[in-house]
Amino acid sequence: MLIFKLMSCQQVAKVASDYLDNQTDGKLNLKIRLHLMMCANCRRFVKHLGLTKTLAPQVVRTHHAPVDAEAVLKRIKERPQ
Numbered sequence: 591m592l593i594f595k596l597m598s599c600q601q602v603a604k605v606a607s608d609y610l611d612n613q614t615d616g617k618l619n620l621k622i623r624l625h626l627m628m629c630a631n632c633r634r635f636v637k638h639l640g641l642t643k644t645l646a647p648q649v650v651r652t653h654h655a656p657v658d659a660e661a662v663l664k665r666i667k668e669r670p671q
């Protein structure tokens with residue numbers, strides 16, 4: 591019997607921003623980490639979201655799908671300084 595019900599990718603994407611900001615509690619952190627261990631897609635998403643947050647914190651306020659996060663990152667990189 592599973593103690594923790596595994597999170598779906600959608601649930602992880604929804605809390606990923608809070609997770610990176612350390613706004614999630616320990617139990618949720620554990621569930622997210624467990625999911626990230628098994629899901630390469632979410633690992634990539636969280637990594638890109640982290641990069642996006644570092645480069646442009648204001649962009650993260652809107653809810654982007656994983657594909658959008660990459661597009662945003664690309665746009666930031668291509669934008670002349």
Ligand SMILES: [Zn+2]
Nearest residue numbers: 599629631632
């Ligand atoms: Zn996932």
